[in-house]
Amino acid sequence: MVHIDFNKLRFLVVDDNLHMRRILRTLLHGFGARDVVEAEDGASGLELFGQNNPDIIFLDWEMPLFDGLELIQMIRQPGASSNPFVPIIMLTGHTERTRVTTARDAGITEFLAKPISAKGLYQRVFSVVAHPRPFIRTARYFGPERRRTANAKYAGPERRRGGAADTIGQIGLIEKAKTVA
Amino acid sequence: MSQDRNDRATVATYPDHEVIVPPNRLQKAVTVAKPTGFDPVARAEEALGNLAGEFADWMDRECTKLDEARQLVKAEGFMEETRDALFRCAHDIKGEAATFGFPLVAPPADSLCRLIEHTPDIAQIPLGLVDQHVDAIRAIVRENARADIEEVAWNLTRRLREVTDEFLRYENRDRPEILKIVMSPSLVPGGRAD
Numbered sequence: 001m002v003h004i005d006f007n008k009l010r011f012l013v014v015d016d017n018l019h020m021r022r023i024l025r026t027l028l029h030g031f032g033a034r035d036v037v038e039a040e041d042g043a044s045g046l047e048l049f050g051q052n053n054p055d056i057i058f059l060d061w062e063m064p065l066f067d068g069l070e071l072i073q074m075i076r077q078p079g080a081s082s083n084p085f086v087p088i089i090m091l092t093g094h095t096e097r098t099r100v101t102t103a104r105d106a107g108i109t110e111f112l113a114k115p116i117s118a119k120g121l122y123q124r125v126f127s128v129v130a131h132p133r134p135f136i137r138t139a140r141y142f143g144p145e146r147r148r149t150a151n152a153k154y155a156g157p158e159r160r161r162g163g164a165a166d167t168i169g170q171i172g173l174i175e176k177a178k179t180v181a
Numbered sequence: 182m183s184q185d186r187n188d189r190a191t192v193a194t195y196p197d198h199e200v201i202v203p204p205n206r207l208q209k210a211v212t213v214a215k216p217t218g219f220d221p222v223a224r225a226e227e228a229l230g231n232l233a234g235e236f237a238d239w240m241d242r243e244c245t246k247l248d249e250a251r252q253l254v255k256a257e258g259f260m261e262e263t264r265d266a267l268f269r270c271a272h273d274i275k276g277e278a279a280t281f282g283f284p285l286v287a288p289p290a291d292s293l294c295r296l297i298e299h300t301p302d303i304a305q306i307p308l309g310l311v312d313q314h315v316d317a318i319r320a321i322v323r324e325n326a327r328a329d330i331e332e333v334a335w336n337l338t339r340r341l342r343e344v345t346d347e348f349l350r351y352e353n354r355d356r357p358e359i360l361k362i363v364m365s366p367s368l369v370p371g372g373r374a375d
Contacts, residue, residue, distance in 0.1 A: 001216050008210040017273050019239045023280060026232055030225025055207055062272050064265070085190075087202035093276030093294075098362055114276030115287075118225040135201040145200075166331055 004129050006032035012054035013038045014045030014071065015091070016063040017116070018112075023059055024091075027118050031125070042066035046074055050082055061092040068092070068138070069106050076142050084142070085135060087128035090114060097130040106123060107143025236281040243277065244319050246270050249316045259303040266299045267311070274318065283325055285334035289317045292342045299363050301356065310348065314341055361369050 011033055013024050021038050028036050035050050039045035043065045049057065057075075061068040068090060078084045087109040092099070095113050103111055110124040133145040191202040234340035247260040247270040254263045300306045317337045324330055346363070353359045 001214060001217055003212045003214050005210045009207065016269070019277060023229065023232070026228050027225045030228035031221040062269050093272045096362060096365065104185035118222045118229060122222050129207045132207065133204055137199040137201060138197060146212070151200070168215060
């Protein structure tokens with residue numbers, strides 16, 4: 001059985017709402033996490049990201065100073081950010097499809113609409129830890145592979161040139177772990 | 182394709198894009214072991230349950246913040262700063278209400294968010310309609326223990342949503358792309374279909 005040791009991970013929670021930060025911290029501690037750093041706005045989040053080098057970031061969208069999308073753009077800066085590949089899980093009250101697409105195109109790793117549940121939160125963390133996705137860099141995008149699965153029946157236009165590169169994937173840790181076990 | 186050590190990114194370069202497999206820092210947290218009976222989700226839910234005694238107080242505080250943001254709008258008018266503050270308060274309530282045990286509050290909070298977000302000229306947002314939303318949210322929280330609260334809340338929310346949609350349809354009559362978003366069904370938990 002694959003097990004995630006939350007106490008080996010460092011989390012950064014960026015949310016301007018005190019109550020939501022407390023709920024997240026409580027759930028993460030319940031999972032077994034011990035190292036949870038909190039920021040109450042985008043500016044503090046960026047500062048703590050640089051100082052603490054978190055393994056996973058939980059990010060709210062609507063915040064004062066600069067918002068979640070702006071923070072993602074600053075983090076997903078190869079060469080300028082300490083870890084542009086860090087998994088970012090966006091937690092937001094936005095539920096419209098256009099918002100999900102916008103967040104995906106900004107470079108989030110996972111999206112979780114509020115109200116959050118322990119199960120939903122655990123699944124998102126499990127996904128980023130056990131099923132890491134490769135990153136794609138194009139002229140207009142830098143972030144996790146947005147294609148979760150290869151669709152053999154896809155008949156639309158190919159936006160990327162390069163054929164085989166489109167299907168390169170990273171072996172999930174679950175699969176790796178099973179081969180070792 | 183360049184093949185580097187495990188702690189460095191592997192990069193495949195193609196005509197218009199690169200595929201990068203970053204170093205996997207999270208591998209340290211994965212172990213394979215026999216089932217121990219430990220259920221992290223159940224333990225987290227239990228921990229959250231221990232907080233539940235505070236939720237009603239938290240909901241009251243969120244309502245107070247919303248009321249203060251509303252009063253600021255009425256005192257200073259709808260400007261970017263006052264609008265954003267009011268929107269964030271309503272948006273927080275929309276996202277938290279169900280967690281706090283007040284799921285009936287999420288739909289009117291969502292309706293207020295839509296009103297603020299999709300009105301192209303913020304000066305045109307009717308303060309009376311803002312008042313009705315804020316008062317409805319506070320009333321539903323205050324009367325949450327009533328036996329008929331679900332029916333009352335639903336009727337309030339439905340009427341608020343109807344008036345808001347009518348207003349937004351008019352204000353966005355020349356913006357078909359926004360109209361499409363405005364008229365799409367709400368996915369907010371706590372709502373119910375006709």
